Amino acid sequence: MIRLSGVSRTFDGRSGRxxxxxxxxxxxxxxxxxxxxxxxxxGKSTLxxxxxxxxxxxxxxxxxxxxxxxxxxxxxxxxxxxxxxxxWRTVLDNVLLPVEIFGWxxxxxxxxxxxxxxxxGLAGFEKRLPHELSGxxxxxxxxxxxxxxxxxxxxxxxxxxxxxxLTREELAGELQRIHMESSPTVVFVTHSIxxxxxxxxxxxxxxPRPGRIRRILEVNIPRxxxxxxxxxxxxxxxxxxxxxxxxxxRDVPAPAAAExx
Numbered sequence: 001m002i003r004l005s006g007v008s009r010t011f012d013g014r015s016g017r018x019x020x021x022x023x024x025x026x027x028x029x030x031x032x033x034x035x036x037x038x039x040x041x042x043g044k045s046t047l048x049x050x051x052x053x054x055x056x057x058x059x060x061x062x063x064x065x066x067x068x069x070x071x072x073x074x075x076x077x078x079x080x081x082x083x084x085x086x087x088w089r090t091v092l093d094n095v096l097l098p099v100e101i102f103g104w105x106x107x108x109x110x111x112x113x114x115x116x117x118x119x120x121g122l123a124g125f126e127k128r129l130p131h132e133l134s135g136x137x138x139x140x141x142x143x144x145x146x147x148x149x150x151x152x153x154x155x156x157x158x159x160x161x162x163x164x165x166l167t168r169e170e171l172a173g174e175l176q177r178i179h180m181e182s183s184p185t186v187v188f189v190t191h192s193i194x195x196x197x198x199x200x201x202x203x204x205x206x207x208p209r210p211g212r213i214r215r216i217l218e219v220n221i222p223r224x225x226x227x228x229x230x231x232x233x234x235x236x237x238x239x240x241x242x243x244x245x246x247x248x249x250r251d252v253p254a255p256a257a258a259e260x261x
Contacts, residue, residue, distance in 0.1 A: 001185045002153060003030040007060035009046055019210040020046045026204065026213065031150075031183040035190055035200035037243060041146070043211030044189040048155045051187060052078050064153055074102060077151035079159045082156045083142035085130040091117065092126040094216060095144045102149070109148055116144040119178055136167035140174065147182070156188045161194070172188075172198050174225070180223055197236055198225050205246045215246055 007024040010017050020043040028034050036044050049055045051062055053072045062069040064076065085094045095113040099106055117123055120140040130138055139159060146154060160168040172195050179186060179199075190196055196203045200219050207214045221235045 001065060002026075002030070002187065003028040003063045004051070005061050005063075007047075007062060008058050009043070009049060009050060010058045021050075021214050022210040024211070024213060026184060026216075028187060030185055033179055033186045033188065033199055033201050035188045035196035035203045036206060037190060037193065037196050037203050037210065037247070038206035039208055039247065040191065042206045042208050044191075044206060047206075047211065048078065048157050048187060048189055051153075052076055052155050054078075061200070062106060066227050074149065074154065075152040076157040077149065077153070078145040079142060079146045079157065081158050081161050083130070083138040085138055085141055087130050090127050090129060091122065091141050094141055094221065095148055095162075096132070096245070097145060098149050104149070112146065112150075113148055116147055117141075119181065120144050120174055134167075136163055136171055139163065141173065145176070147178070150182075151183060151184060154184045154186045156186065158189055158191065161191075164198060168192075168195070169198075173224075176224060179219050193247070196243065197221075197239050203239075205243065214249070217242060217246075 004024050004026045007021060008019070009021045010019045013016075024047065026034075030193065036047060038044050046055065048145055050057055051064075051069065053069045053076070056070075064073070086097065089097070092110075092113055095116065096106065096109060098104075099109045114123075117126060120143060122137065122144070125133065125137070130141070133141070143159070160171050163171065176199055188199060190197075197219060203217045203218065203219060205214045206212065217239065219239055220237070225236070
């Protein structure tokens with residue numbers, strides 16, 4: 001579904017060129033949930049923006065379903081750290097916002113919106129305004145909004161990072177359930193090992209800048225998964241320990257782009 005071939009991205013800064021990503025080769029299968037894990041500043045969010053078509057690649061190519069990504073597409077949805085709901089619109093109308101923007105038939109998608117809200121545990125809140133909801137509930141509304149067009153690809157940039165630990169775990173469980181039922185292709189950026197193990201089929205570990213794929217770990221743990229007491233707790237602990245060890249590894253600093261020319 002998603003293929004990155006030799007993808008690199010360099011930014012021009014006041015102090016010179018900054019290489020954010022270097023030589024990323026990655027294939028994400030249709031319906032797969034891939035988490036991208038790494039230290040702050042390793043290029044995780046940049047990687048998502050490249051896949052979304054919000055930034056151009058410096059070199060390499062990104063394709064979705066065989067088509068090169070050169071600009072944002074309607075079949076690719078992106079969920080950010082903050083819900084960014086319109087405060088004057090109800091929960092239902094916020095979910096239906098993409099329907100209006102893209103000129104889809106509102107009547108057809110209205111029932112779909114209600115189904116998504118029910119799936120996210122928000123049935124009965126359709127007429128509430130954003131300020132009447134908790135932060136976790138607002139992010140659920142944002143998740144429903146990203147799903148309303150039934151996107152082929154969902155890109156999620158640390159969507160639970162601003163929430164408290166218990167709400168994060170609860171929403172991660174909701175996302176796991178939604179993915180099990182609707183199976184979109186997901187690339188999920190996080191700095192949380194627990195989230196990666198709970199949600200992903202595979203975890204891509206990036207090195208410090210310039211971000212390169214250090215290793216890709218398979219998470220062969222049956223779903224649904226929990227982080228508490230369960231029959232697969234030992235497996236969860238082992239994968240978490242492997243990821244922690246990878247994140248703690250130190251790289252030899254790579255030369256700057258300008259130095260290599």
